[in-house]
Amino acid sequence: MNEQFTTRRAVLTLALAAPLAAGLASCGGSSGPGQAAGGGATMWILTGQPAEGIRTDAVDAFNEANPDGELTLSSFQNDAYKAKIRTAIGAAQAPTIIPTWGGGGLRDYVGNKQVEDLTDFFTENAELKDKLFSSAFAAATVDDRIYAVPCEVVSPIVFFYNKTLFEQVGAQPPTTWDELMALVPVFVDAGVAPLSLGGQSRWTNMMWLEYLYDRIGGAELFTSIYDGEPGAWSKPDSIDALTKVQDLVKAGGFVKGFASITADSNADQALLYTGRAAMMLHGSWVFGSMKTDGGDFVTGGHLGWSTFPTVTGGKGDPTSTVGNPSGYYAMSAKASEEAKTAAKKFLAEGLVTDATTKAWIDSGGVPIVVGSDSGFSGSEDADWLQFVYDLASKAATFQQSWDQALSPTAADALLENIEKLFGLTQTPQEFATAMEAASAG
Structure with missing residues (x-):
């Protein structure tokens, strides 16, 4: 995702305590593509505070509200994730919910039929789509079809x-x-x-x-x-x-x-x-x-x-x-229907909430949520946050x-x-x- 809170291209240490095969198993690989051991959905996120904490809190809140459709969460450093996700997707062992930068990488996933077409998902969840900056969808779209959910900050x-x-x-x-x-x-x-x-x-x-x-x-x-x-x-x-x-x-x-x-x-x-x-x-x-x-x-x-x-x-x-229009999450096309159902519920109800919007603002970010600037009042950086919000939300195009x-x-x-x-x-x-x-x- 867009790790704006440190530096955009920060060089992180590629260090995992367990070998790749063990890592895949720990993320539900042995239970079927995109599926946790209990049959639920899996989600990978990137580490680094405060973003990691906001992402974890969102999943925890969703799991508490949905005990029958919980997500199993795993977190990885930036560079480690890039290496690991390539292997996992190639082996049909990707998590149900996949962090992506959109653009060219997402286009490759689409060409190889590795991610789910979410166009109908957004038709069914029009309220969610209307809530997000329209400029964020370009990098999530391939051949006029949407393959990832924009989220987090701009x-x-x-x-x-x-x-x-x-x-x-x-x-x-x-x-x-x-x-x-x-x-x-x-x-x-x-x-x-x-x-x-x-x-x-x-x-x-x-x-x-x-x-x-x-x-x-x-x-x-x-x-x-x-x-x-x-x-x-x-x-x-x-x-x-x-x-x-x-x-x-x-x-x-x-x-x-x-x-x-x-x-x-x-x-x-x-x-x-x-x-x-x-x-x-x-x-x-x-x-x-x-x-x-x-x-x-x-x-x-x-x-x-x-x-x-x-x-x-x-x-x-x-x-x-x-720049970076948004963070993005795609969904594995290889996941079970049970896992996809749980994942779609989280993407629709748990990824972009009032709580996450407030948390991103409190961290110094500008959420890609229409009207989120109402939460800037009282911040000592209100003028800066409003500038970024206006720049992104009013842009004719966001390349x-x-x-x-x-x-x-x-x-x-x-x-x-x-x-x-x-x-x-x-x-x-x-x-x-x-x-x-x-x-x-």
């Missing part, structure tokens, strides 16, 4: 800036790409890096392309890539976006040595809150860590935020955003992070080529050609 990519530094140079946050480029020499002359970037992590670089593709080519540009349209990566709007990001690199827009800075260590955030960088494009999940680690940077009102700048002449809707939306093969190639693009060892056309080859494969 994490758009946000343009952060240091208000104090902007006041010192007498500038305003950029609203257009031209304004952003014009600010680069202003901050360089002031001895400040215009933009922080944890380039060693590579997925941080990707966020710049996601927004530029959207602002220049509109949502349909990446849709053509996602749909596998031949030549999509080489379209003029694509080359324009790739060229603009290299223009920013060449102008000295990013902090010196950005290719050696890691996002997982929060070093990029530190550059912003210590005043060594003026701006940063990052996931909304970093707000909490900057509040914790940045002294009075957040609580003292020094942190600013806004939407990504528009591009003059671009086709994109300025309200559109990118899923590319490394989740694309197939695993294409996503790996993307990160490899992005490193070259930002390192200026590859031209925009060479990037496009490499991605065309990877997408065709």
